[in-house]
Amino acid sequence: MKSEDSVLAAIAGYVDTLSFVALFGLFTAHVTGNFVLIGAEAAGFGQGVFMKLMAFPAFVAGVAVSSLLVKSLEPATSSRSACLLYAVQAALMLAFCLAGVGVSPVVHSDSTPVIICGMVGAAAMGVQNAHGRLVVRPGVPNTVMTGNVTQAVLDVIEIISPATPSDAKAVSRTRLGKMLPTIVAFAAGAIIGALAYRHAGFWALLVPFAVLVWLAFNARGGVETEAHATTSATAANARK
Template sequence: MKPEDNLLAAIAGYVDTLSFVALFGLFTAHVTGNFVLIGADVAGFGQGVFMKLMAFPAFIAGVGLSSALVKVARPHGANCSAALLYAAQALLLLAFCLSGVGAEPVISAGSLPVVACGMLGAAAMGVQNAHGRLIVRGGVPNTVMTGNVTQAVLDAIELVSSEIAADAKTAVRTRFGKTLQAVACFGVGAIAGALAYRHVSFWALLLPFALLVWLALAARRHGADTADREALPDSPR
């Protein structure tokens, strides 16, 4: 599992928890969780139903933007595509940060600045969700942990089973380790996101913004190095 996969899992937990505590229970990464909250809001057990509804088209817009960027960058390789997606998510998170600061104090879930803030967060995490689908990676999903926890439990059962061959257990053990890393990083990110929001409010989003800029630059640099190696003439035999 590449180090950036664990970092992305931490970013997802961080942003999702920050948006949840800051924006009346809005999920930005685990966007389908908003269905439950919309149902609760309709029944009078919450607030912000309009913002949660608007998170869906914003999330879809983030996915659509990702697809368009990958199609543009595809001739230049996977690293170029990844760099563009990291950069797009970083810019959307920066906009999320600044819009949140501008909307403070956040006291009304239905105000337009607060709704716009939530939509920018959902669009940013739509890009990250699409990233794992559009760029071939060897890791595990890094935005929603329900499937990862399920897989980890199934793998743990197989590892203690006497009916599984030794070579098969090796592959299961490798996957189990990757899955646990992603879940742990997501959890650490979730705790950090809540604590950071408590202390510095929406300015806390500058941390994942900076991390994504670093990932974009690293992917671009790696792509350039790969292109240079491919352009070198074959060594004489």
């Protein structure tokens, strides 16, 4: 799907911002950001340090399980892998939603149910981070925008520089065209995620859950197309 990275970037921005607002500054998609917050809280700024520590192994578990599941597929085509990972992430997102509703209103960051809620969210976004590495397809990173923004700025400089050769400018324009929609989608998702939490609480996570289910069904269509192509190729070879 052409807009897949933009959709995933919007989900990452949405969920990361919602968890940050709802769970004492917890990052679920950009898990390394939690190390900054842990350092700040060690000096007496903020709260929820244990939840942020526990988010890391949960994130790692999401990545590891994703890898094991993809390796277990036979054959492990891109569409089958994507379909499976979308389904797993959707299930975890629904669990994150229900866990959040169950602990609302969130008052104590050191409460065991609240910590578990944050861990489920981190695991869900661990799956999405792993997806970009495990499923082979053209695309750009969709969970962390630092690299994308850096590359976009460099491409703009290349495009406007009179010293840049025309062929290099063409490459920069093409790359920028891929980066910008993802950056905008992430930013839009972040804004909408915060607003959605304000008005719907953790029930707002049903939105990314529904989108992930739709992506899983869309990927399933690709599985059927690949199966049909394989059958056709086998029949053609048999006729030879």
